[in-house]
Amino acid sequence: xxxxxxxxxxxxxxxxxxxxxxxxxxxxxxxxxxxxxxxxxxxxxxxxxxxxxxxxxxxxxxxxxxxxxxxxxxxxxxxxxxxxxxxxxxxxxxxxxxxxxxxxxxxxxxxxxxxxxxxxxxxxxxxxxxxxxxxxxxxxxxxxxxxxxxxxxxxxxxxxxxxxxxxxxxxxxxxxxxxxxxxxxxxxxxxxxxxxxxxxxxxxxxxxxxxxxxxxxxxxxxxxxxxxxxxxxxxxxxxxxxxxxxxxxxxxxxxxxxxxxxxxxxxxxxxxxxxxxxxxxxxxxxxxxxxxxxxxxxxxxxx
Numbered sequence: 001x002x003x004x005x006x007x008x009x010x011x012x013x014x015x016x017x018x019x020x021x022x023x024x025x026x027x028x029x030x031x032x033x034x035x036x037x038x039x040x041x042x043x044x045x046x047x048x049x050x051x052x053x054x055x056x057x058x059x060x061x062x063x064x065x066x067x068x069x070x071x072x073x074x075x076x077x078x079x080x081x082x083x084x085x086x087x088x089x090x091x092x093x094x095x096x097x098x099x100x101x102x103x104x105x106x107x108x109x110x111x112x113x114x115x116x117x118x119x120x121x122x123x124x125x126x127x128x129x130x131x132x133x134x135x136x137x138x139x140x141x142x143x144x145x146x147x148x149x150x151x152x153x154x155x156x157x158x159x160x161x162x163x164x165x166x167x168x169x170x171x172x173x174x175x176x177x178x179x180x181x182x183x184x185x186x187x188x189x190x191x192x193x194x195x196x197x198x199x200x201x202x203x204x205x206x207x208x209x210x211x212x213x214x215x216x217x218x219x220x221x222x223x224x225x226x227x228x229x230x231x232x233x234x235x236x237x238x239x240x241x242x243x244x245x246x247x248x249x250x251x252x253x254x255x256x257x258x259x260x261x262x263x264x265x266x267x268x269x270x271x272x273x274x275x276x277x278x279x280x281x282x283x284x285x286x287x288x289x290x291x292x293x294x295x296x297x298x299x300x301x302x303x
Contacts, residue, residue, distance in 0.1 A: 064261075068258075068261075069237070069238075071237070071238045071241065072241050072242055072243045072245070072246040072262065073243060073265060075154070075157065075239075075240070075241060075242050076223045076242045076243045076244075076266075077223065078154075079154070079157045079158055079161050079222060079223065079225075079242060080161065080219050080222040080223035081219070082158050082161075082162075083158055083161035083162040083165050083218070083219075083222040084165065084169075084215060084218050084219040084222055086158070086162045086166075087162055087165045087166045087168075087169040087170075087215075087218045087222070088169060088211075088214075088215055088218070090162075090166060090169075090170075091166055091169030091170040091172075091173050091214060091218070092169075092173050092204075092211065094113055094170050094173075095170055095173040095174035095177055096173075096177065096199065096203075098110055098113070098174060099174065099177060099178070110174075113166070113167065113170055114167045114170070114171060115167075116163050116164055116166065116167050117164075117167035117168065117171075120227060121160075121164055121225065121226065121227025121228040122227040122228065122230075122231055124160070124163055124164060124227070124228045125160060125227055125228035125229070125230065125231025125232050126231055128150075128156075128159060128160060128163065128228060128231065128232045129151070129231055129232055132150035132151060132156070132159070132232065133151055134149070134151060139151070150232060150233075151232060151233070151234075152233060152234040152236060152239075152240065153233065153239070153240065154233070154239060154240060155233075156229070156232040156233030156234075156240065157229050157232075157233045157240050157242065159232065160225060160228035160229040160231070160232045160233060161221075161222040161223075161225045161228075161229065162222070163228060164221060164222070164225050164228055165217075165218040165219070165221045165222040165225070166218070168214055168217045168218045168221055169214040169215065169217075169218040170214075171214070172210050172211065172213050172214025172217065173207070173210065173211055173214055175210055176207035176208075176209065176210025176211055176214075177203060177207050177210075179207070179210070180202075180203055180206045180207055181206070184202060184206070185198060185202065185203070188202055209280075209281065212277070212280060213277055213281070216273050216274075216276065216277045217273075217277075219273060220269070220270050220273045220274070223242075223243070223266070223269060223270075224243075224244055224266055224270065225242070225244065226242070226244035226245060226248070229242060229244070229245065230245055230248075235248075235249060243262050243265060243266050244266070246262055247259050247262045247263060247266075250262070
């Protein structure tokens with residue numbers, strides 16, 4: 001009678017520290033196009049340490065980042081910085097000029113300056129295209145006399161982002177100026193200070209929190225602009241393709257992984273801007289409370 005042979009039970013070995021040499025050699029022999037098949041085979045067999053899965057995953061992420069075209073991020077950051085600088089100065093001076101107008105004219109001009117914040121960005125892009133198109137008198141004159149072209153250029157990205165971000169800067173600056181104590185301004189005028197000195201030395205420092213919040217919001221809005229930019233500047237890779245336009249393009253191609261990556265990038269940038277704004281606001285409010293408590297102590301001590 002034949003004796004049945006029992007196959008010994010294979011015990012799973014847990015590897016600690018470095019991988020065995022055979023796994024390192026096997027990993028080195030893998031070809032990039034075979035990564036996915038190898039991962040599925042390893043998971044199905046279950047006889048390879050989990051660290052190898054992590055190594056392959058990390059390698060795939062590094063390859064993805066290495067092959068990625070970073071020009072949309074660079075273009076968006078540059079456009080956001082330039083548009084924020086322009087919105088900063090134009091917004092401050094527009095807010096100051098509107099405050100000097102009569103109530104009726106102030107309402108009309110304020111509505112006109114705030115309109116890009118209410119209108120869809122594509123409508124603003126349409127009007128910009130009508131103004132700066134080479135087929136229109138103004139756009140043709142700019143190109144013929146000064147060689148300035150806004151359509152399908154980076155200048156178009158700047159113009160579109162500035163027009164869309166400007167109302168945020170303007171509204172915050174005007175609200176900040178309206179909260180400045182006019183008694184301080186009257187005291188400065190009685191001391192013989194000029195209007196320019198009062199504006200830069202008194203109004204701007206006292207309105208600093210509102211101006212800073214408008215600057216941060218304008219930057220966050222500028223780097224995420226899509227509608228007006230696509231209408232005026234187009235979507236040219238390496239020249240006018242911003243992050244928002246890149247997301248729309250890769251989604252049309254069905255590349256959800258790349259679209260998700262760019263969405264994560266713009267989400268992180270916007271979130272960091274808002275957190276920085278909130279932290280600065282809390283710091284300012286704590287400073288005001290500290291000064292208020294010190295004044296109260298002095299008054300109570302004198303009594």
